Amino acid sequence: NAGVTQTPKFRVLKTGQSMTLLCAQDMNHEYMYWYRQDPGMGLRLIHYSVGEGTTAKGEVPDGYNVSRLKKQNFLLGLESAAPSQTSVYFCASNSDGTYRNEQFFGPGTRLTVL
């Protein structure tokens, strides 16, 4: 059981470039989340999904798009990267989205936008 995996682990982009971050989970979880972590800011929710084919905006969705074509995968896209998107990105999943259950986190993707 790999849990939650993220690719790539590191990436450097130039302003204006695009990229996609991939999150995969093998726990058959319905709910998946993308967070960004910035120094002194904690984790902030970007987008989330409550099931295959669904997505919803979180606290800081601007500049990002997501897709959940398969239950096990949740993709985060940056169409035109900006330096303000330099951050560490974490994916998480949850079995049924209820408030009782913990979220399981991936190892993170460290993105630098120059």
Place this chain on the structure above:
Amino acid sequence: AQSVTQLGSHVSVSEGALVLLRCNYSSSVPPYLFWYVQYPNQGLQLLLKYTSAATLVKGINGFEAEFKKSETSFHLTKPSAHMSDAAEYFCAVSDPWSGGGADGLTFGKGTHLIIQP
């Protein structure tokens, strides 16, 4: 909307001393509360959670936390610090009346725990 405040962005204790990391929440109803730990260059790992059962919650690695409704607090403690406890600690809240928790957790800004030898 709920919010979480962690007092002290950095806390330094000596090895063997008591660890106390503070977390206060703001919510219109008693929320569900979580403590996560993040070791350097890793993802977040659940330490413990409060889900309205016992108010004193025991977690992994000797940590525990007590839910105090009157103080809207959920402070994390460990009787004796170990060098391996050095990490970033996050308190998080899930409001049962806010999307049922489906819209993610609200995190505090984190506390960096430093262990002095």
